[in-house]
Every structure is written in structure tokens, then in C-alpha cells.
Amino acid sequence: MAQGPGLLIASPQLRDPNFQRTVVLMVHHDPEGALGLVINRDGPVRVGDVLRHMELPVPEEGADTPAWWGGPVQPSTGFIVFPGEVDEEEGWNLGRGVAVTQSATILGRRLEAGLPFHLVLGYAGWGPGQLDAEIEAGSWLFADVDPAIVFDLPMAERYERALALLGLTATTAWMQPVDE
Numbered sequence: 681m682a683q684g685p686g687l688l689i690a691s692p693q694l695r696d697p698n699f700q701r702t703v704v705l706m707v708h709h710d711p712e713g714a715l716g717l718v719i720n721r722d723g724p725v726r727v728g729d730v731l732r733h734m735e736l737p738v739p740e741e742g743a744d745t746p747a748w749w750g751g752p753v754q755p756s757t758g759f760i761v762f763p764g765e766v767d768e769e770e771g772w773n774l775g776r777g778v779a780v781t782q783s784a785t786i787l788g789r790r791l792e793a794g795l796p797f798h799l800v801l802g803y804a805g806w807g808p809g810q811l812d813a814e815i816e817a818g819s820w821l822f823a824d825v826d827p828a829i830v831f832d833l834p835m836a837e838r839y840e841r842a843l844a845l846l847g848l849t850a851t852t853a854w855m856q857p858v859d860e
Contacts, residue, residue: 684706684709685705685706685707685708685772685773685774685775685778685825686706686774686775686822686823686824686825687703687704687705687706687822687823687824687825687826687829687842687845688703688704688705688706688716688811688820688821688822689702689703689704689820689821689822689823689839689842689843689846690702690703690704690819690820690821690839691818691819691820691821691853692850692851692853692854693818693819693854694819694820698751698752698804699718699804701720701839701850702718702720702721702839703718703719703720703829703838703839703842704716704717704718704719704751704804705717705718705719705761705774705778705780705825705830706774706822707759707772707774707780707803708772709811711808711809712808713805713806713807713808713810713811714804714805714806714810714811715803715804715805715806716751716803716804716805717748717750717751717759717761717780717800717803717804718748718749718750718751718800718804719748719761719798719800719829719830719838720835720838720839721748721749721835722746722747722748722749722835723746723747723748723749723750723755723801723802724746724749725746725747725801726743726744726745726746726747727742727743727744727745727746727747727799728742728743728744730747730758730799730801731743731791734784734787736784736787736788736791737788737791737792739791739794747798747799747800747801748761748798748799748800748801749800749801749802750800750801750802750803750804751802751803751804751805752802752804753802753803753804753805754802754803755801755802756801756802757782757801757802757803758782758799758800758801759780759781759782759799759800759801759803760780760781760782760783760786760787760790760797760798760799760800761778761779761780761797761798761800761830762779762780762781762790762795762796762797762798763777763778763779763796763827763831764777764779764795765777765779766779766780766781766783766786770783770785770786771783771786774825775824775825776824776825776826776827777827778825778827778830778831787799796831798831821843821846821848821853823842823845823846824845826841826842826845828841829841829842829845
């Protein structure tokens, strides 16, 4: 049941506090497991603080912006989400002009050129078959990548907009296990 890149949307019934009302940008999903980045929660760390720690230039604009909270796994692990494409050896192209990398070199180039990016700390990870089982249990919905949700919308609007991609709202989506 492995899905490719896209948006994983928490069903309204999902009560896990880590993932309640989240939109996850799926980076990788195969039989060995899955990796995604929550894209609708700010984290506790500022972008400028991370850049200073990495000894990278800190732009005047955006330094006080919170890094996104990507998920509960390895909160000190960083990802860069940006509009464009990346070489496959350096990251993931998720379609529709959405790319993800962990390359400090690419981050440095984007900073130097004044190009947009979002810093994400931590990630959501699932072991072999775990995400498939959660999807079958009705915990998650899946939609195609939408760059407007990833890059343009305020955090507070992303969950409802992601559900709207499927013609749903939080009050009309009622998930039951797939095999019922």
C-alpha cells in the first residue's frame, strides 16, 4: 500500500497529540518504512538560531521565524523544504516543484542567493508496514502534494485546506478501518 510523495492528513478522529490535526509532507514511503515532515506546526527554535549554530549567514528577514516542528523523531535533525528541484543524490523531489534536502551546502547557496526555504526540525517516521496499518485503521488520509499548502498558506489554514483537496472538512470526514 506504499504511497509516493504527497500529503498525509490526520483524520479528525486521530487523537495522538503528536499528530492531531497535522499535515505531513511525505518524503519517502516504501516497504522498509516511511519518513515525513509535519508542515503545519511551528517549533520552539528560531531559524536564525539554527543558522548561527551552523555558522551560516543569518538574513535580516526571517531570522525570527520559527523553524517548523517536523515530528517527534530526532528533533535536532534538520531538513530544508523549498520550491524547486534537487539532485536525487542530495535530496528528494516530491513533485509540483517541492523539494527536500538535508544538505547544508544547498542551504548555504539558498541563503547566499536570497532564495526561499523552510527549515524543519525533526521528522515523523514509521517502521516497516506501520504507516500502511495506520492508513488501514483510518488514521490518515492521503492527497497529492499541493505547493500552495506547503509554501503559501498560514499554518492555521493548512489542515482544513488539505482536507478540502479531498472535498472534506473536519466535520464531514469520518474515518473507519478500510476493511470494515
